[in-house]
Amino acid sequence: MNLPAYRSRQRFTWSDYCTWSEGERWELIDGEAFAMAPAPTTNHQAIVGRLYSRLEHKLSGKPCQPFVAPVDVRLSEDDVVQPDVLVICQPDKIKPGHIEGAPELVFEVLSPSTAARDMRDKKALYERCGVGEYIVVDPLEHYAIRYLLGADGLYDKGAVFGSNETLVVQTLNELPIALWEVFGLRESPA
Numbered sequence: 001m002n003l004p005a006y007r008s009r010q011r012f013t014w015s016d017y018c019t020w021s022e023g024e025r026w027e028l029i030d031g032e033a034f035a036m037a038p039a040p041t042t043n044h045q046a047i048v049g050r051l052y053s054r055l056e057h058k059l060s061g062k063p064c065q066p067f068v069a070p071v072d073v074r075l076s077e078d079d080v081v082q083p084d085v086l087v088i089c090q091p092d093k094i095k096p097g098h099i100e101g102a103p104e105l106v107f108e109v110l111s112p113s114t115a116a117r118d119m120r121d122k123k124a125l126y127e128r129c130g131v132g133e134y135i136v137v138d139p140l141e142h143y144a145i146r147y148l149l150g151a152d153g154l155y156d157k158g159a160v161f162g163s164n165e166t167l168v169v170q171t172l173n174e175l176p177i178a179l180w181e182v183f184g185l186r187e188s189p190a
Helices: 043-058 113-128
Strands: 026-029 030-035 065-068 071-076 079-081 085-088 107-108 133-138 143-148 161-162 166-169 173-176
Touching: 026 113, 043 065, 043 085, 043 107, 043 173, 071 113, 079 113, 107 113, 113 133, 133 166
Parallel strands: 107 133
Antiparallel strands: 026 030, 026 079, 065 085, 071 079, 085 107, 133 143, 143 161, 166 173
């Protein structure tokens, strides 16, 4: 859907979103439409694939289920996102065409064209909607930042993990993910 200039400032809802062409990818944040970046780099997609495959393997036979983009996540009538990787532990949130409600865990792999939105707008949205753990992965600098939702409904200041560290996913019973493997680095830490 190519938004004419006069419509670009219009507020949109889930109902509007459901009428748009399936050939284009959009997200809604506070009713504002954001076109998804062109196809991600192969490195971005490799990292997304490695994250998903590790989660899928480690969650096999457990109640939580990972998903990989593109999948619509309807957080509210005005908020629809397509996180790179997400985990749902409440099966009633999984609908035939989308996820309804906040995931327990979201991974966003940064792209230069959307990094600011991921770090600012989507982080605030995920916090407001109750996503328990938000992890941002930088594919160029090889680090991850994990934000945990506190009892006060706010994210902590974030913890940074380097490529030679194991990221322990708190919302999934301390599930370990070796970041050097996620980044496709051949050597494990000494």
